[in-house]
Amino acid sequence: MTNTHSRIDWNSVRARLERAQAQERAPADREERLANVLRARAERLANRGRASTCGLERTRFVVCRIGSERFAFELARVSQILPMLPITGVPGKCKEILGIANVDGTLRSIADLAALVNLPSQATVAGYIIVLRSGERLLGVVVEAVDGIRHVGSDSLTAADQAASESIRNMSIGVTDDHVVVLDAVRLIEQVAVLTKAGGKQKRGSHLVM
Numbered sequence: 065m066t067n068t069h070s071r072i073d074w075n076s077v078r079a080r081l082e083r084a085q086a087q088e089r090a091p092a093d094r095e096e097r098l099a100n101v102l103r104a105r106a107e108r109l110a111n112r113g114r115a116s117t118c119g120l121e122r123t124r125f126v127v128c129r130i131g132s133e134r135f136a137f138e139l140a141r142v143s144q145i146l147p148m149l150p151i152t153g154v155p156g157k158c159k160e161i162l163g164i165a166n167v168d169g170t171l172r173s174i175a176d177l178a179a180l181v182n183l184p185s186q187a188t189v190a191g192y193i194i195v196l197r198s199g200e201r202l203l204g205v206v207v208e209a210v211d212g213i214r215h216v217g218s219d220s221l222t223a224a225d226q227a228a229s230e231s232i233r234n235m236s237i238g239v240t241d242d243h244v245v246v247l248d249a250v251r252l253i254e255q256v257a258v259l260t261k262a263g264g265k266q267k268r269g270s271h272l273v274m
Contacts (some may be wrong), residue, residue: 122217128194128207128246130178134244135207136216137194141249143202145193145210149174158259165204167195174204175256181245182229196249203253216240231255 099133109158125136126145146167151174153163160179164171174193193204224245228236235255237246 122215124213125216125246126194126213127211128177128192129209129211130183130207131180133181133183134211136176136180136214136240136244137196137219137245137249138246139196139217140215141196142194143197144168144193146193146195146204148191148206149193151206160256160259162206165193166259167193167204169200172202172204173256173260174206177205177207180205180246180252180255181232181235196253198250198253201253201257216246217245221246 066220070167109252124139125134126139126142127134129135144167149165149167151163151165157163160175162174162176165174166172172195176185191208192210193206194210195202218238220241224233224236224239228245232245232247235247235251237248239245
């Protein structure tokens with residue numbers, strides 16, 4: 065009787081074992097890959113959120129001066145910055161309103177920023193007019209000088225000191241570390257609109273244009 069000894073193909077056995085082990089590991093590998101993908105996605109979203117927040121927190125402002133005091137308006141609210149223009153007074157105006165000026169062919173009301181924040185008036189032939197915008201309303205405010213544009217982070221602003229005038233406290237967004245008072249152009253324009261109508265002091269046809 066002849067015995068036939070079959071040879072075992074160990075390479076084939078090893079291959080089958082490896083395939084079986086791979087199939088057993090597959091679910092765990094898929095879960096790990098999914099976890100890695102979700103983790104990476106979460107990190108991207110978190111970083112994008114931080115970048116967006118930083119962009120919103122740092123805003124460009126126009127810095128101006130009245131005497132030794134410095135103020136700032138958000139650049140997005142500044143329509144124009146002009147050298148001083150001839151200003152025509154109008155009957156019955158209050159002290160905060162200097163009158164009207166021809167700005168690019170349109171009559172605009174011009175206010176004295178110093179008077180609005182209860183500082184001695186600096187309205188002279190020198191200086192600048194900053195034209196502020198709130199929606200469709202435009203208002204020129206007279207300042208002594210314009211120092212330029214700077215970035216301000218909202219986290220660097222503190223509330224106006226109690227020693228500041230009530231007008232500044234009502235119109236300010238905050239104060240920087242180096243004492244620049246950031247004013248809200250929208251509130252300022254609203255305040256001037258109230259002043260021009262208060263008590264019916266302005267006569268019809270006075271041309272105070274907001």
